[in-house]
Amino acid sequence: MSGGSARSLGKGSAPPGPVPEGLIRVYSMRFCPYAQRTRLVLTAKGIRHEVININLKNKPEWFFKKNPSGLVPVLETSQGQLICESAITCEYLDEAYPEKKLLPGDPYEKACQKMVFESFSKVPPLISGIVRTQNKEDCSGLKEELRKEITKLEEVLTAKKTTFFGGNSLSMIDYLIWPWFERLEALELNECVDHTPALKLWMAAMKKDPTVSSLLTDVKTFQGFFNLYLQNSPEACDYGL
């Protein structure tokens, strides 16, 4: 595993060479929550990989050949196959690397994880909306909605009576939703988990996981990144390097 902290590549940079045999490459950005899902899965499954960080405020022209939408994460194999969309990359990795399965084998249990993921899917756009909203009044409406969505997730945990969303061990669904919960403190949204004790316990348990803690970013670094990112600074993605 190399390059997790490497400077991002921007406009005018040379396209990277082919992916060496025995490795898989992820195009990422150090603070992107979607790409963090993919990196969590790569790390949890012990998959040998290299990371190329993309300057999302100054994208290299060659990157649009990897993903026409210009978004990270993107996986590239040594055969040049490209896989986009964070949830699709995570499922691909779990199937292509069968050791340490993160998704359950049982079709119903797998479907349950996907239903939780679907339920969670309103959270990222709400958090984005809150981050971009200057007006405190508009914010309170969005925060109300966010609390509602978070309450649904609390109900999943309390109904299951397990520590994690897939049972008593950490599994795919936990990694898929973690990055947004990791950012709550940096975004001053901790109040949204005030009334959700099972979620608080889950967050504490997640932070103890070796994979999660190896990819944790501290609050101050996040905040430094966010400030620059909201100003569209081309320095944002390399904050702290």
Added chain:
Amino acid sequence: IFICTAARSRGKGSALPGPVPEGLIRVYSMRFCLYAQSTRLVLTAKGIRHEVININLKNKPEWFFKKNPSGLVPVLETSQGQLICESAITCEYLDEAYPEKKLLPGDPYEKACQKMVFESFSKVPPLISRILRTQNKEDCSGLKEELHKEITKLEEVLTDKKTTFFGGNSLSMIDYLIWPWFERLEALELNECVDLTPALKLWMAAMKKDPTVSSLLTDMKTFQGFFNLYLQNSPEACDYGL
């Protein structure tokens, strides 16, 4: 292999259905719902014995919210009482729980490609919904432009792959997932959106020849009759034509 597909929908005040008999799977559906049609296409294509309970989406039974708190179809219910919601999740569940006649490829990369096409397609249903609900012809033309763009992306997938279907030269899961919206283009007077897309036109013709697709086809007039009533929120809409 299926029971009661033409049955009248269940509405408010209807009795809670009993448990699902052993050896069957139940789908809560609505005869004209595009999302539920994907699930019924998969059940039929895979030859899975199933029963259909239609829900009156304009007058939902109270018990249905215990099956799916969001009140949406499709929902699968097994004989063990397990409930699976969300159309794409139901389709994948069926492909895994019933391993004969696999609709998704075994290769992880090929499967990922089908999911990327599905993601690409995902802007189409909300666009079509909005066009249908928009009275003003001017607002409509902007939405139709966007729909053209999204459909062009799908054309490019087909022309790049140089195959008849979205997953290769045989029909597979991705084709069934996106078909219901293309089936409706004519009824919704949106056929112009595939004027410039010859590969898609050929795909549509090939789809209509598939036994599963053709067994679940709804003719244009019936769909338009349903749709008129549905837009007026009529509780009769879901049973139109019965």
